[in-house]
Amino acid sequence: QTLTGKVTNGADNTTLPGVTIVEKGSTKGTVTDSDGNYSLRLSSPQATVVLSYIGFVGQEIAVGGRSVLNVALKEDQTQLNEVVVTALGITKDKKALAYSVTEVKGSDFTQARETNVANALSGKIAGVNASGLSTGAGGSSRVIIRGNGSLNGNNQPLYVINGMPIDNTTPGGSPTTNGSGLNVDRGDGIGGINPDDIESISVLKGGTAAALYGSRAANGVILITTKKGRAQKGIGIDYNSTLMFDTPAVFPDFQYEYGQGDGGVKPTTQAQATNWGRRSWGTRMDGQPYVAFDGLEHPYSPQRNNIKNFYQTGSTFTNTVALNGGSENINFRFSLANVDNKSILPNSKFNRKIANLNVNAILSKRLSLETVAQYNLEQATNRPSAGDAPGNPNWAVYMVANTVDIRQLSPGYDANGRETQWNETPYASNSYFVVNRFQNNDTKNRFIGQANLKFNILDNLYVRGSVSRDFYNFRSVGVIPTGTVYTANAAGEYHEINSSVSETNSLLTVNYDAKFGKNLSLNAFVGGNKRIYSVNDTYIDGTQFIIPFFYSYTNLSSLTTRPVNQKTATNSIFASADLDYKGIAFLTVTGRQDWFSTLSPQNNSIFYPSIGGSFVLSQAAQLPAWISFAKVRASGAQVGGATPDPYILNQTYSMVQGGHDGRPLQQVTQSNGVNLVTNSSLRPLTSTTYELGLDMKFFRNRLGLDLTYYNRKTTDDIVRTSVSRATGYQDVLLNIGQVNNSGIEMLITGNPVKTRNFNWNVSYNLAYNKNEVVKLADGLNTIEVASSVGSWAFIHNAVGRPYGVIKGYTMVRDANNNVVYNTSTGYPQRSALTELGQGVPPLTMGLSNTFTYKNFSLDVLIDGKFGNKIFSTMDVYATRFGLQKSTLPGRESGLPVSGVTPEGTPYSATIPVSGLRLYYDNLKNYTDLFLYDGSFVKLRQVVLNYNVPAGVLKPLRIQGASISLVARNPLILFRNTDNFDPESSYTNSNAQGFEAFSLPRTRSMGVNLMVKF
Amino acid sequence: CDKGFEQMNINPDASSTITPAYVFTKAQLDALNNSYYSTGVLASGGSIQHFATYKDVPAIGDKYYFQQGTYPYDFFQNGYPNAVNEISEVIRAVSTDASQVNLLSAARIWRVYTMHRITDLYGDIPYSDAAKGYTQNLFTPKYDTQQAIYADMLNELDQSVQAFDATKTTFGTADLIYGGNIDRWKKFANSLMLRLAMRMTKADPTSAQTWAKKAIAGGVITQDSDLAKINYLASGQDINKNPYALSMRNSDYSPGNGNDNIEGGKLARTFIDVLKNSADPRLNVIAVVWNGSTADTTTSLQRGMPNGLLVKPADFKTYSEPNPVTVLKLDAPVLVMTAAEVNLLLAEAAVRGWYSGDAATAYNTGVRSAMANWAQINATAGSISTAKVNAYLTKNPFPTSGSTDAKLAQIGSQLWVTLFPDEQEAFASWRRTGYPALTPVNVTGNITGGVIPRRLLYPPTEESVNNTQYSAAVARQGANLLTTRIWWDKQ
Structure with missing residues (x-):
């Protein structure tokens, strides 16, 4: 018995693709194709089918023996049936929600794809600050929801797939702000999820939404629902292919008037040219031949194309095939995806293969099973390093003197394999040597398995048990090769990381539904969760290869291995009750108790509640006709948390491998290579959120407004912070005072034009977050989060100030704003350490437009962030080396400077041309000179899509096909940084606000092809 | 619901208790293994013109340039979390048990050795509050005046020497320097007392005299067989x-x-x-x-x-x-305190009338020891014949009949050669004695105004995370500059 038919929009008779049709009481179902047609095998001619489609009133229709059933759906004016996925994978009616949840469809990620799906959230959701890093295709993301609540703990949200958490750690840790060598970003957990497998993403922003997830949900939760199989005739095949090309997007605006040299003189010998490899303090460029560092004569002319010449066009080729199929009682979806990335950095590559299998089965009348199994194989070759100069391939490309063609540095090594030094210091690596000789390869094997068994005891009572495990095995081998001049004896270094990490969750819930009378219904559940997180790492670090070029750790003159073996657990019990009064008023109450293994038994448990309610005004009262829908909501919740690391309660002692000359050696156990003051009195932290919201729709849903105010208070935050080394320790763990975040989020959606052929949808989101560090620990009024190379700038959290302020130095000035000079050195006096700006943007926005004309659609996404400052390390160096335009004054006849002496008498001097370099070099001491407004507006994404008409496809037996032209980050519409992209962060750690020679940000263009068979 | 949690929270790769002997050995190594290249060669050795470089970045001592790096801070930053914290942990572990008194005394003496190397570079430093992060949760340690630090260090040496008890146990072989020999530890402590006493000749001559006399009376290292050194290996870690x-x-x-x-x-x-x-x-x-x-x-x-x-x-x-086979020899010992230095200090004490011995004799003994020390480094390549030593002493006799200044100049200049390659001590000695007279370089753009550095710089992190205490120290001692003179170096 097969039922066929067409589904249309009752209002205008247009066909509706994607309408879900299921046979009631079975798993049989299908969706309409691009022309609105469907075909469904029924188990009985007398079956009832249920049609549902977002934005339309659902229908239940008794088939009554018909074989053709055409249905016209009615638009749902109140969007009553819009459901979203919430905590623990429970779907809820959106109007019942007492908090803000934003859902994004998976299709939004597949056309203009980012390799890391988290980056694609950028600009899409109010209050979600997603920033991709400048670390290449296999790199991490940093997603911050409603501001940074923790002063330096994890601020990123919890990622949950089909109701179960996954691991999102970065193997080997995040890159540091002033690290060198192999200071690379080795990717995070969310980067291993294939966008094509995603049905939808729900973002639970506040603690109220996430309270059921407990401790790790304090920063919000990103819920990912993967695609499931569907019952259908034969096997459905979906194929999606994307090819994208990347090129550097921002080029520094350096000076090209005075060339390589020093003291107004150009090099005359090879030795001089090498010593002055990064000095653009020569004479006026004249195009005449001069001796460059390769010993040959080259014209003394500007070399403006070093970035274009060094970097290559990167490419990312992504292919996903998904098979769908199933029968009455069992259905499946199996997908295979391959991402092949070639970085803009030569010899740097990334490959990711993902196999994902989803099987759903009805085992008996009462028992059903859902399973997901995913296997990832991720391989990265030569991930780019950032931070300080040693081993950073990007550094020389920018800093080489402005008359030197970067290609002169190629291949970067001599006949003996020794690095060709291009400048005075061995620590500024030769870019070609790094890309040609450094080895930095990692492989991640990851398995995610989930099984979910549901047993219906009664029609309104069921038990559900879920087990999930996210396990990865990671090996990274970094070779700083023989011949690297900054390493000891130029004999290289070896760094290996072997890491096995698993996150295992077992969840059991008992759910109960009941109706009391006609108007009141209850949904309640109780449950428990056990989470075990385990880390087994071995770090192998050694120096000096004994036999040159033989890169095994058996061939090192000095070698240490460091074990990290950790197991932590969190046990939880929780309960939730939802009450619904006539679909008008809703109340949700939850409670959860956690026990943490990482805290001392006296302090290891915390209970926290949440309560929320919503009221649908438009149902309860007669509102003016132009208001289609109105709802108010309010909620409050608390979430507790603990330190993620074990062994932090009491000081322990570790042996130093090998001892000394037959004597054992012991030292205080280190944590990440430094001494940490352990703390046995740590208490769980709490994060308390209040949220108020208003949800309205006007003019037959053509205009929508969603407003949220929230206030989030984090107390007893567990913070790891730097302390004076004179304490005997570098870091300390403390429960620290209080941090407040409050803000507003606004979402406006509109459908200004809607005709038969042309449709325009617009969505604008805006979020403002106000953040204040209210209190730190006794005796501490500021803590340091990070410091830049050279300690030229710091990031602090200070009492009374917003999260992450940038501190640094300025020139001392007198009351009349005259610079005060130290007369014996001739340099301006440097101020004490002072606050200079805020490193995190408080204001973010996104504007999305979708235009549809017949089979064409055009998506345009613009986003912006405002109000933060960035300290640019590159600008410091560019000033010191004479590349910056600001270093032009004084080049011909010296630079007159004037101010006052410390005693207040006038001071003036002329810096001779011969002394200009050191004068400008000294400016590094005044942080404010290199601080920029980080605000920007970017054209984030443009997608032009063409749906191939069904008439063309039918003869080819193709159900649907589309082709898109895609541009990611094509234009920066506004920025205040001349020489770099304001989004140049290279770490997903909390140290935000520094720029430092990361891989250039790219603009990507490409094409996407989707075919369904 | 927290069953098994405590067990889970025990680190399988660490011990919950300290083994003081093992940490003491580590503290001995770490006190010497602290940023030698940046602090010893570049900052100290460059300033006193033992070493030179034509480059800019490493020229903190050579040209009084500071373009980049952490050279002026390294000793402070590495010193506290390693040697200082370790020796403090050892002291904490053995101080409550009277039977461990010899371990305690050796540890206290080694702590003085460790701390004096820091204060001599920076002046006022965290001393009484140092290394109390774990034990007292003291996270913003105050800076003590160098004068107070010196007074306490001298007392510590005195008390530690008094407390030794020959009937009790020692560190034994865990003590890399003397293998637990108490008599030698006493000589080392007294020699260190003499070094510290002489350091105060400009700032507090009265105390200098008192302590020098006390040290000499207690017995100092005068024979090469008593010198303090740590042996190393050519391979391994x-x-x-x-x-x-x-x-x-x-x-x-x-x-x-x-x-x-x-x-x-x-x-x-x-x-x-x-x-x-x-x-x-x-x-x-x-x-x-x-x-x-x-x-x-x-x-x-x-x-x-x-x-x-x-x-x-x-x-x-x-x-x-x-020389690769002496100065750069990987399995050469580091000489911590030598009879050469002590004899030269005795010569100076004699010149000042604080020591009854003969200045010239002490000087000549010191020079002979200094020459002999190189054979400790390499028995063949470092061996200097007696004939050569005699010839040297003949050509450069002690100016017995010369002025006090001439005598002090001869001793100071000899220390400047003898202490090599302990550049930090040589830098301190040169700042105190002023000998030999060095002509500073004055290259465009230097940060001292053409003056040889008199100290190193506090780390920027101190201003960042210990601001109140740091600011108090700077307000008291003077700006955090290379040219600010520390207490014992006041003119």
């Missing part, structure tokens, strides 16, 4: 190798051809000229010139590179650099 030799090799002299020195370093002209002009036989032990791949010790070839160069000189290869 980095920590097993001579930290001076290893860091100089790793950071600068590994190419071993005289031309490609990574940081452009050489021995300084001032140093080589003094050795040559005085016909000092140590010249041939310390310095080599590379002739192809041969390290040549011939006297006539030796020449030092001038300080303050801005460009690599064309004849860079022809300048002297440290």
